[in-house]
Structures are given as C-alpha cells and as structure tokens.
Amino acid sequence: MLSLIAVAAIAGQRQTVIESPYRQSKPLAIRSVESESQSIPRFGVLDLRVKVEAHYNNPFDPSDFALDARVTPPIGDPYVIPGFLYRPMTRELAGAEEQIKPSGEAEWRVRFSPKIEGVHQVRVMAKDRTGSVSAEPLSISSTPAVRKGFVKVSAEDSRYFAFADGSSYWPIGTNMAWADTRGTYAYDEWLPKYANNGVNYGRLWLSPAWTTFGLEQLGKPSEGKGMGQFDLGNAWRLDYVLDLARKHDIQLLLCIESYNILRAGDAHPWWEKSPHNSDHGGPLRIPGDFWADERMDKLFKDKLRYLVARYGAYSNNFAWEFWNEVDLTSDFELPRVRDWHRRMAQYLKGIDSYDHMVTTSAASTMGFRELDMLGELDYFQTHHYGGDPALTTAVQQSRKAGQGRPHYVGEIGADASGARPEDDPTGIQIHDPLWAAIGTGSSGSAMSWWWDSLIAPKDLYSLFAPVAAFVKDVQWPDENFKQTTPTFAYQSPPAIAPVKDLEFSGGPVEWRASAYNQPIYVTVRNGKGQATLSGIQHGLGNHQTLNNPVTFDVQLEKPTRFIVEVGDVSGYGGATLRIWLDDKLVATKDFADPDGDEKTDTLRQYAGNYEVLVPAGSHRVRVQNTGKDWFMASYRFVGLVRQTAPAIQAWSVVGETKAMAWLRREGRTWAAAIKGQPGMAPATVMGLSGLASGAWKVEVWDTWSGKVLQSKIITVPVSGRVRVDVPPFATDVALKLSKQ
Numbered sequence: 209m210l211s212l213i214a215v216a217a218i219a220g221q222r223q224t225v226i227e228s229p230y231r232q233s234k235p236l237a238i239r240s241v242e243s244e245s246q247s248i249p250r251f252g253v254l255d256l257r258v259k260v261e262a263h264y265n266n267p268f269d270p271s272d273f274a275l276d277a278r279v280t281p282p283i284g285d286p287y288v289i290p291g292f293l294y295r296p297m298t299r300e301l302a303g304a305e306e307q308i309k310p311s312g313e314a315e316w317r318v319r320f321s322p323k324i325e326g327v328h329q330v331r332v333m334a335k336d337r338t339g340s341v342s343a344e345p346l347s348i349s350s351t352p353a354v355r356k357g358f359v360k361v362s363a364e365d366s367r368y369f370a371f372a373d374g375s376s377y378w379p380i381g382t383n384m385a386w387a388d389t390r391g392t393y394a395y396d397e398w399l400p401k402y403a404n405n406g407v408n409y410g411r412l413w414l415s416p417a418w419t420t421f422g423l424e425q426l427g428k429p430s431e432g433k434g435m436g437q438f439d440l441g442n443a444w445r446l447d448y449v450l451d452l453a454r455k456h457d458i459q460l461l462l463c464i465e466s467y468n469i470l471r472a473g474d475a476h477p478w479w480e481k482s483p484h485n486s487d488h489g490g491p492l493r494i495p496g497d498f499w500a501d502e503r504m505d506k507l508f509k510d511k512l513r514y515l516v517a518r519y520g521a522y523s524n525n526f527a528w529e530f531w532n533e534v535d536l537t538s539d540f541e542l543p544r545v546r547d548w549h550r551r552m553a554q555y556l557k558g559i560d561s562y563d564h565m566v567t568t569s570a571a572s573t574m575g576f577r578e579l580d581m582l583g584e585l586d587y588f589q590t591h592h593y594g595g596d597p598a599l600t601t602a603v604q605q606s607r608k609a610g611q612g613r614p615h616y617v618g619e620i621g622a623d624a625s626g627a628r629p630e631d632d633p634t635g636i637q638i639h640d641p642l643w644a645a646i647g648t649g650s651s652g653s654a655m656s657w658w659w660d661s662l663i664a665p666k667d668l669y670s671l672f673a674p675v676a677a678f679v680k681d682v683q684w685p686d687e688n689f690k691q692t693t694p695t696f697a698y699q700s701p702p703a704i705a706p707v708k709d710l711e712f713s714g715g716p717v718e719w720r721a722s723a724y725n726q727p728i729y730v731t732v733r734n735g736k737g738q739a740t741l742s743g744i745q746h747g748l749g750n751h752q753t754l755n756n757p758v759t760f761d762v763q764l765e766k767p768t769r770f771i772v773e774v775g776d777v778s779g780y781g782g783a784t785l786r787i788w789l790d791d792k793l794v795a796t797k798d799f800a801d802p803d804g805d806e807k808t809d810t811l812r813q814y815a816g817n818y819e820v821l822v823p824a825g826s827h828r829v830r831v832q833n834t835g836k837d838w839f840m841a842s843y844r845f846v847g848l849v850r851q852t853a854p855a856i857q858a859w860s861v862v863g864e865t866k867a868m869a870w871l872r873r874e875g876r877t878w879a880a881a882i883k884g885q886p887g888m889a890p891a892t893v894m895g896l897s898g899l900a901s902g903a904w905k906v907e908v909w910d911t912w913s914g915k916v917l918q919s920k921i922i923t924v925p926v927s928g929r930v931r932v933d934v935p936p937f938a939t940d941v942a943l944k945l946s947k948q
Contacts, residue, residue, distance in 0.1 A: 226437070227429050229431065231266070234263065235338075236261065238260050238341055241344075248320075248322060250322050251372070253454075253521050253523075256277070256320065257315060258316040259316075269436060270510060272336070275291030275292075275316050277331065281322070283326065284324070291318040291332070294443075294444075294518075295310055295444070305390070314440065321521035321562065322350035323562070327348070329347060330345060330346045331343065331346075358523045361565065363685075364685035365687075367609070367612065367651055368651050369651060376682070379655075381407045381410050382655050382672075383618075383655055385463070395449045395452055399456050403458060405671075406677065406680075412449065412462055423439055423442060423443060464512075465532070474780065495539055498548075516560045520561070520562045529567050530553075533569055536571050542576060553582070567585055567588060571719060573743075587651065588615055589617065589618030591617070593621045595622075595713060595715065596877040597654070600617075601644040603714060609648070616645065616655070617641060621657045629661065635663070639671050646942070647858070647942075649690075649861035651684075687864050692898050696854045696892045696893065698890060707850055708874065709848065711844040712739060712741045712844065713877070715740050718744070720754075724741070725746060725754040725755075726756055728741060728756060730759070731760075733763050744756075745838060747784070747834065747837050749781060757831060757833075758832075762822065764827070769845070770821075771819040771843070771844050771846060772843055773817050774816060775839070778810070783799045784796070785797040785799065787829065788830040789822065790828055819846075855875065856873060862897075868942065868943065869894070870940065871937070874889075875887070899924045899928045900947060901925055902923070904924055906932055907919045911942050
C-alpha cells in the first residue's frame, strides 16, 4: 500500500497529498558512505555517496526526511551541510534537441567543499519520522587551493567583490539564462567562446518550468512534478553547466525565481500554467498570496535547502538571486515583498555554510531602496531596456555609487522586445554599456540580455576581450575609486564654433508611481536646460495614473525645431503622441495597434522623429501621450547650443594607482549609430584631476580591437591636475593611466 504524506492546508481548502516517486519505507539505517577521494584541494568539490534506508514519502521535505553532514574543520567551529537526492543522467543530441535520460536509480549525496586546508572530519547523519542515526566520520584532507575560492563583498571596499584569497573579482559577462533546444550542448559551445574572450560571469534562471534548469514542473507528484518536487533531470543539467563553467573560471549567478510564475494576464504571464496555482494543486489562490502563505514559505525554504545542498559547494556559484524583476509580479506590494526577502534571506544565510552572497532584482530602472539597501541582501542590480543603454548605465552607477555596496547593471538592452540583430550587427548595445561601466567605477560590467539572439548568432564574443584586457591589472577594492568629470578643449579650435542639439534622453523607464511618472516642467534659457526625464510616455488608457506629460518653458533667440524621438510603442493597444505649442494642438500622431490586443508584440513601425517648429521668443511646448498604452521617448531642440568645447561625452574614475576614462563622440548613441550618422571627434586635450603626483603611464585604447593606439609617460604635478592629448576618433576610445 502506498504511503502518503499530507501537507496541511488552510481551513476551507482541500487537503493536498504528495506521492513522490522516490518514497521509501524501510527501517532507518546508513549502510555506507563512499567518497570519491580522501583528499581534495581547498575550494574543490567532493561528492559523498550515501546508501541510506529510511521511511519517508517526500525526500525533498526535510521534516519528513533529512540527510546532513556535520563537518569539523581543523580550525574553527563545526558546521552542517545538507544532503540531497541525486539521480545520474546521460545526455544525447537527437538532431538539434538534447535528450536527458536516467542512467541509474536515485541516490543520496552530500556535496562538500573545504574552506580551509587540513584534515576535516565529516560525519553523515540521517533523520526520519522514526528517529535518527549517524555514520562513522570520514577523514578528508584539504590540500592547497588551485582556485581563488568563493566570491564575497570585499572587506577593503564594500563597493566591490573579492575572492576568498583576497584578490579582486570584477564580473565581465552577460546573461545566459537558458539554452535553446540543444540544452547543455549549447553551453558546450557558448562557455568556451566566452572564456576565450575574458568573460568570467554569467547568469542562469532556475524558473519558470520552460527554462533549461526549471526545477518545478507542472504535473503530478507521483511523477516527480508539482510543488514540493524537483526535476532531477534539469538539476543534473545545472550540475553539468556549473562544472563546465568552473573549468573555464566563470562565475554563475543563480536566479531562483522569475516574475512570470506570479504574473497573470499580460507581459509574459505564466501564472495560468504555474504549479504554484491552486488550480494545479499548488498552495496559492492568487499570485499575491505567495508573500505571506505559510505553506508557500515552507515549500520555498525546502527549495532553498535543496539548492544549498546541491550547489552550495561550488565556489563558482557567484550568488543566490531570489527574483528576476520581482516588481512585475501581479499584485506587487513592496512592504510584503520586502518582508519576504528579509525572512527568506535570514533562513538562507542560516543554512548556507559557504556564505554565498544574496541579491534580487527589479524591472524598474530606479529600483527600490527598500530592497536595494535591505541589510539581509549583499548587493543590488539595475535592469533597463530602451533609450541609450550606455547613458543609463552611467547614470544609474553614478546615482548608486554612494550607497556603500556593490552595484552593476544586471540586464541591459536597447529594446525589451528583441535584440534587433539586423539593426545592431556589431553589438553597439553590448559594447557601449560595458565601457560605461568601467568609466563610472561600477562593481562589474553591464550585462547584456541578448546572449542567444545577438551575441551567439552574430559571433560577438570578441566584444568582451578588450574589456578584459583593459581591466586585467586593476585591483578594484584597493583603488578607492572616485568618479570625476573630465574636461575637453580643442587642440586646434575651429574658426566658427559649431552648434549642437539640447537633448533630454536616457531617462529611466518606470512602471510604478514615481517622480518620473507625473507631469514634468522644464525651463530652457540661453540654450541651457537640465532635467532627467522619463524614457517612456505612459498613456491615459491603461496607465492613467502614470501619465507623464512634459512641458518645456522656453526662451529662444531664433526659430528652433523641436523633436520628439519615438522608439518602441506598446503592443497592448498602441499610443497617441500629441504636441501643443502655447496651448494650441499643433501635432498629433496615432500609433495604432493594427490587431488591437490580439498580439502584444512591440510595435516598431512608428519609430522616428516627430517635430514642430517653435518660433523665437517665449513659448510653452507640451508633449503628452493621450492614447491607450506607452511609447519610448526622448526630446531635443535642434542646434540650440553653441559648442565651446569638443562634442565628447566622457565618464572617468580616479584611484590610488589607476585612472580610467571612456570617451564617446557626443550623439553617437545606439539609435544614432544604427542610422549610420557620420562624424569624427576632433583631436582634443582632456583635463583630469585628483591624481597623485608623480610619473604616470597614459594609454589610449581602441575599445573595439583592444589595441593601444598611443602610450607615453607624463608627470602629474602636486595639484593632481593633468592634461592629456587625445587623437581624433570616430566612435569611442578609452584612456588608462597607471602610476609608475
């Protein structure tokens, strides 16, 4: 007769029963503990195979059965690492599709990584509902490390990361969340190519079910599916990729959940197919119940225990990321979500003896300070799509640099709806944010999202090699980097000063009530005006409470063209652009959604410039989206600014022995570059301050080839100010200064 375990349900709901295919009914006993080896390098990974018999129904529920190992190191306090159920698998490629098949029966394992050298005593313990037993301890010797160890927040500078051996770690990489139908075979192709170009970081998703590593599958518990069960085939895939990445010295951020599983109705929903849904036997009636439901808390903690047991020993497990873009979950309420993160982080840190970092992420460009600065989390990220990815990278790093913990852009792209490889075959949307991150002293590079639809098909791996070469000798935590603002002057001033546009672009994209999603007023006088405007215009239909018209109060010496540059338009009903001049409607453009809401693909056919002529004198120009949904927008007044210095955008940081700057020709944004706008930045003189006096080596780098264009030694005076000649360039260059 089958043995069943009942999971308690709240009053009024039907009781849910888990019938795991891995259940067992035998008297409790540990028959053997076998080790692959009696010695292992520090930070290596060693599996102990445990033959255990017990009485349990669900091996993934530690209240039903728990296997643990008590580790007594040669120095320091003992600690406990949990064990896990494992099933060996084989893989084969049938055509272009990976097939995973069991190659043996399920077995119990303990995965161990010594944190220090010396002899460790490891005692395996088992507990079921009938009692507990333990085995004789094994002696395992830890030899000197061949790897740098686990990554932590640096003790020297809390804005950066460092390995356990104290050396600096600056993440360079991209997202690689899931594979195509080739599964792990895709990573066989990708990871070596990334590693050969200096990439040392990637990000994987463990949810939803359709991803390569999706652990929770829709189905019957008797088939190893549904809540409280984990897909051992996909778990094996994650073993494989972590092992492969370790061979190539690539750290992997493991993202545990994505908003999709709690998203109903639109924007990539998965709630209707989620095993969490009570319609499929899960504990949740509505998505919002996730954050406070006691049964869900228990299930999630069981999942965390399994993850720690199986993947905690990997020193290239960079960090645990609770959520991808948690603010896109249905019924998002920040206080409840914050409290859940605190609760789960406390539990996770309590069971993870390897002390991996913990983080989370939001879709909102600005993030949420209540999450970013939560004491139980170790670092935070920014996600952003649209506008000028490089400018957003720079703005967000500059904004968050002073918050005292690591920050990098975890997802970046020019368009949330797709990579647009035909518009961007050279990967400008990847290249520019990488270098903007360096120039602003970020804790890591900006991580592109389009690994499988832009980097791989266009073979853009080489974009990372110059970045890796440029920062190779930089010990980030030791430098005490500070952002500086470089100055520029012509080497040979032009006879007539050119003019340029007054632009308002690169603003945040927010999907919540904020200072950017309300009416904004900007004053423009004498060709000057400063404001950070939203990169999105929300419509009056679906986003009425976020509607954010922009009004420019201008004083113009001459008639001037005013341009609204429209990017992507929502596929959830389109949008409508209206422009008023002195309260008179002077331009209307309907961005109609040709199929209504039948398809929700982003509309790109309306991208372009929409302009009106503004006469000389004092005027008000108002821009508003009166349509149903959103469109991406930036604004500019053409030829309004007289240039007294070369048209160069630059970001720089100065440290104790290193200074770095990234220079880009002004206006050479991603959107402008795909239109093929010509132009050269002239030969200039860059001024930089804050350097220590003495001899410094100055190198000018081609950021695309990684070649040093020029190199010389300069002397920095006591004032710390220096002037550096920069040759003409077409797109961008980077400068690196090293104290001699």
